[in-house]
Amino acid sequence: MAATVPAVARAMSIFEVFAREQRELSNSEIARFIGVADSSCADLLHTLYQAGYVTRTARSKRFYPTGRLLAAAQAIAENDPLLQVSREAIDLLSEKTGETALCGRLEHGFVRIIGIQEGKYALRYVMKIGEKMALHGSGLGKALLAQVDPEEAARQLRLKSLKKLTPASITDPALVERAVQEVRERGWAETRSEGIQGVGALAVGGHVGGEPVAISLTGPQERIDENREHYLRTLLDVQASVFDPRDATARPAPLKTRRRNTARAAPAT
Structure with a gap:
């Protein structure tokens, strides 16, 4: 049986102290x-x-x-399995659909974008790595x-206030929870102009090394509707190939493509 080494824990706690104090410290401090x-x-x-991890005045x-x-730490982060999987x-999603593909992780009441591949269309969704998305207004969040x-x-859902981002936004936590339960049951998430007017998204989730992560296809609602079955099938195929199999959500039943008249997204800049 492995044993805990107190000296290792204490050494790491020293770095935590420096991170908190952000100043030079004496041995007694x-x-x-x-x-x-x-x-x-x-x-x-x-x-x-002696190992070169601290210096002394x-x-x-x-x-x-x-x-x-x-x-x-930076070298480790560059080879983070989660980033590699995202x-x-x-890359697979965007290559197979031409849409903007996003990957996000759950962080204290919001979605943190950890990966993005812009689509090939002139009219496409754009974001930057590190930006945040609302849990209640995004396919990734659900x-x-x-x-x-x-x-x-x-x-x-109660860590942040649920703002009315568009007329379609759901701001009642109980209603969002109900929508999330539907996602658990069918295996995929969807938003329709809930975060940005005229923008839709389809998303699936899974786990990498025990951490929840989600991927989505995001673009003008009209184009999402036109390619609904193909996009869902692609998302589920990628989900099965990159996420831990034991944590992948169930595949949905085949869907009929739905067409709706919606406002188009703003052109990418």
Whole structure:
């Protein structure tokens, strides 16, 4: 059976202290913050100093992290399996449909965009990596909420106020929860002008390494309607190929294409 190594936990807590304080600290200050004796803290700091993870001022003998930890973290992030999966998924989606494909993760009451591949059409949806989307007004949001249990979905929906983004926006958390339950049952999510007037989206969710993630096709509502069956089939095929199989949502029954008169999205810039 594996054992917990207290020294490792204490070393990591030192970096957490620096992240919080954002200043040079003495050995005694760090020892007090992490709750250990000065001598034990000195050993930890000496080890980190010898390994190049902290530096020490010559006169005051105070410590501060070097850039080595940041460099290691950035290298790890560049090979994050979640980012690799999102890149593969949205590339496949956009290649097969020509629409803008998005990938998002759940973050404290909203969707964080972690991947985007713009579509080939002159009239297309555009965003930037790192931007946020409302949970209640996006296909990604509903698909993500369907990947967590109902209690967590309800909690996430109450972390932020549900704003009336368009006349079609649903702002009652209970009604959004009901819509999310429908997503769980049928296996895919949809929005129709709920986040931006004239823009529609189809989305599916899954898990990567235990974390919920969702992918969507987003564009002018009229074009989404015209290609509904093809887009859904493509989304579900990509879902099955890139997400953890044990967490993938169920495939829906075949749908008939629906056509509606809707406003078109603004041209991409």
